[in-house]
Amino acid sequence: MMIVEYLTFFIPFYLIGIIMYVVRALKGPTIPDTVLSIDCLGYALAALLVIFSVYLQSPLIIACAIVLTLWIYALDVYMSKYLEKKELGE
Amino acid sequence: MSPIDFVLTVIGYILIGIGAFCQIVAGMGMNRFPNFFVRLHAATIAAIGGSFVPIIGCSLLALSFEELGDVRFFLAGGGFVAAVFLLILAPVGSHLLAKAAYFSKAAVLQPKVVDALEEDIRKGEVHE
Amino acid sequence: MSELYELIPYLVLSITALVSTISVYLAIIEKDLIKAVLYSAIQSTFYALIFYLLMVPDIVLVYIPVSVGLLPAILIIAVKKTEKYEDVTGISKTTSTIILTLVVIFTLISGYLLLLSHAITFAIFPSTDVRTLARWFLNTTLWWNRMFSAMSPESVTAIVWDYRGLDTYFETSVMYLAIIGALALARYIEIPKKVFKEEAMGMSIIGKMATRIMVPMILIVAVSIALHGHLTPGGGFQGGVTAAVTVSLLIFIFSVYFAARFFKINTAILLRIIGLTGIILAATITLIIGFLTGQQAYIFQNQPKVIAQIGLPYEIGGNLISGTLLIFNTSEFLAVVMGFAILFLLLSIPEENVMEVIRGEVE
Structure with a gap:
């Protein structure tokens, strides 16, 4: 048995965490709550992508995690710029 | 398996286990905390404990996983780059969001005992 | 243990399918448009x-930037310039609950059937069983036969830029036409000439400092995704949209006046035209060599074929460059990042300046 098979025990915990973030994102009374949970959701998904890259033994697909991290941050920036109620370009 | 590989594997699994624990804790906090500013604490645990730590663990695990061949260094390097990005970007994103939510009053500050920032703004020492 | 090992990806697939279906449904019925964008x-x-x-990292690298990043950005700008709430009476709460329950039941049944089919066939995930066409592509992208090969270990880039290069060329032209249209709509609108002030404009100092640190790193990652496009998943478009993050971060975190210090709209157009010229050159370079030497050659030809013996070198000094694929990826990177830069610059011009032009107050 290969060493990565033990990862099977850890992946369900990450899934439970992700589902809890989704519950908060869909429930979230205000917009900042939703954005914050999407934040956590995106970073947890980035971790899950790296774990699956090891788990499925396909190292070449790792670049997706980097790109996901970057764009989740960009979503944060857009939403806080929107909430600040200024012109978007200033 | 050489001793150094064994040590890397064990450390990697410990870090991934810490990540799994932090995900559960952050998920519970995200659902049970009363409002946005308290939930920021849960978001910190989710981003650093739940994502940064297991990505580092996975990179270490990949370094010791010899069946992959030389490509495992690509995996480990990509993982470390993703971890560094996350370490820098996640707190900054939370900060920008919290600042925007505070000044735009999109999220209510409840329960509030004392708000030093509000007093400073009233005195004119802090601007938006 | 080993059954669980094979079952985990299926479990993750069914859960993600269920959750994404629910969030799409909520996005459709939501009245608050910003929340709909977030869903x-x-x-x-x-x-x-x-x-x-499902093992398609090239699609992931396109899908994440376009649907997590660019689409919300453009929708948020649109909502900001118009109205936040949808003014339509939607369906009642009971109906929506019934529909949502049906959706959940349907997804659960599909996931159960997927698990059942897995239990019957004992398939390995991801599937090692490939069809004849896929086997042909996998075998002809590298080393199998010099006469058919595209000399690239990454079959997606080989298919996109070699097997069906003309199709990709026209896709690039469609995006070029869209940007030409945007420029034509905004023909009198210019970025206002203001001086960038560090403390009065943009977001907080922490955000500015982190962005100053991160922008070079993001650019390095983007360029490496683009230049390794013929070796690893990625390519010109994927690298270009990753680099477009930096442009949007510069505009949103600092300001459009700060971004206008580095590149004007005209410079971006010029660099984009250089990228497109590179694509056209790479497509016709074998044809030009064929005309000059009097041999037969084709447009979009990469490696020598049976009746056309002209081809570009597939390696330089032992490094695999896959002939025209490297030139295509580099040019596409330049074209895509400059295209998105133009769009972001145009969209972030303050509303007052745009309205002045539209009302005809500016000659």
């Missing part, structure tokens, strides 16, 4: 995970 962002991140598990 669709949730759906996009989950779809990225599904595509990742």
